[in-house]
Amino acid sequence: MARYLWLTQLYPSGLSGTSVKTKHTLEVLLQAGHSVDVVCLHHRSLLRPKLSWPGKPGQIKLWVIEKDVFSAWRLDYVLTHFGLLMSRWPFRIAKMFSNEMVKQLEILISNHNYATIFIDGYAMLQYLPFLQPTNFRSQNYQMPPLIYIDDEDIAELMRQRWSTTENWLMKIFFWWEWQKCLSYERLYLPRIQQLWAISQQTLRRLKTLTSAKAVLMPTVVPIFPQVFKDTAQDLVFAGLLSWLENIQGLKWFLNQVWPLVRRAHPQTKLRVLGQMAQPNLVTQLQQTPGVLYRGFVPDLATEFNQTAVAIAPILINCGIKIKVVTYLSYGLPVVTTPQSTWGLGGMGGVLTGKTPEEFAGAINQLLANRQLRLKTSRAALKNIHQHHSAKVLIKFFQVQKLSGFIRPTFATQPTQRSRSWS
Known part of the structure; x- marks a missing residue:
């Protein structure tokens, strides 16, 4: 069974869009018998429920870094984070950087050999420089494949916000964020080995920014067939x-x-x-x-x-x-x-x-x-x-030849010719 390292920008609570996708993808990996080490941020303003996972105890381990990220756009909030507004990277990306996460990654990669490292979410791309073998103590570390899982096309989101907002201050802010996103992508996307996009629209744009294999990944959710009532109004x-x-x-x-x-x-x-x-x-x-x-x-x-x-x-x-x-x-x-x-x-x-x-x-x-x-x-x-079911995601893993999901091939014995008794 394979062991994976999973970096994600949201605690996989299943209570918000991105965390729903992450949580159920992790569940599929665990149900297949694999192990996952998850390093994630948790935004203090969001609920953090206790999670139960399929599989054996210890099959999944979570390292959670608490951080203040989400907040309403108030003047005091902007002034408090003014330095991040001047950052090289988009504001929403810069505020998700954590030295604590870097230290935790160093410890994990120094002590484990992972089959694959998953970069789950746009903000996690900024940690790529800290995933290089030269940054870690182990001299024999073999770099596993780096797979980026797209959560949303943030550059396109900033562009659309810029084009639709009527507030001129926010218009300037979104335009500047859009330009920063484009620079951020040009630097980091060429460093990955695979890109798994969540929609055809994002796939078309992102695949122009990297030579890595880029494919469409199915988003999976569990099914609850007994909930809908046709008498409801x-x-x-x-x-x-x-x-x-x-x-x-x-x-x-x-x-x-x-x-x-x-x-x-x-x-x-x-x-x-x-x-x-x-x-x-x-x-x-x-x-x-x-x-x-x-x-x-x-x-x-x-x-x-x-x-x-x-x-x-x-x-x-x-x-x-x-x-x-x-x-x-x-x-x-x-x-x-x-x-x-x-x-x-x-x-x-x-x-x-x-x-x-x-x-x-x-x-x-x-x-x-x-x-x-x-x-x-x-x-x-x-x-x-x-x-959007688990079987669809498993088939996707097999097609992509993800370590731990590669179907075994068996050498076939040559067929013996039937003897002729003429």
Whole structure:
């Protein structure tokens, strides 16, 4: 069995998009019998639940570095981190650098021979200089393959934020972050051996920046087939409520789509789930008729089994929306924007709407037709089985010939010719 080193920018709690992908990928590796040493950051403002893992005790070990990363954009926050704004690297990257993580990596690589090192997440690329053999005590250290797992196309995200924001100060900031991201990528992406992208859109751009093998990696989630109830009538939105695109998309929905839904279905409620919402957003949610703000919910099934339709009104997307895959894994019919379908293996279970009228129309169509909801729910689960299940990821590992997943080949004996008795 193989032993892997896994660097990731989020504690694999499964409570936010990136951590969902990481957690379930790690579970597949453990279920296959492999061992993983995980070094990760944990942002103090996020919840840190105790995790249970498949496999034997000690098969996975976590080294967690606590760090303040997420915060609202306030003047005091900007002034406190002014030095990072002047950094060579993007602000969101520079604030995820940790000397403690460097020291932990040195200890681990000095004492273990890893089959593969996974660089999980954009901010983790900055640790590549510390993964070179010359930086460690062992003289016989053989450098394993370095695989970068894309979490989101951050450079493209900064570009889109720059092009859409109306605040001129933020416009300057996002433009500068975009330029820094491009420099960051040009330096680090050529140093990896493989690049696993999470959507075709990000794959097309990132593969132009490296000569490494670049492929599309399936995002996997567990399946919960018994949650959806066709008698439910509510909507649900789930996501990290400090993430700018979630906030903007949710406000767009509340202001432009929700009134159209309420007009057709006045009894329908919108359940909003997620942590780290700022007080002004909480106030808006609580004051909007028909909206139930739930905040953090430890068990999604308790809310999802009261849900007829899940929504993902995301206006900017630069990867795969884990919320969409998660909704589908519970058998929920999903209504989303076209750009939020990037990275999906199939469109089963998903309806899209680009304008407020189209978005509301798709929701109202599902709310009005129980049989359509049932059909869409079945298509959602089939989509996950076919494109986002553990068996799909295992096949991907085998195709990529990941150490520990290479199928054995057996030398075939030459076939003996039958004797002739003429």
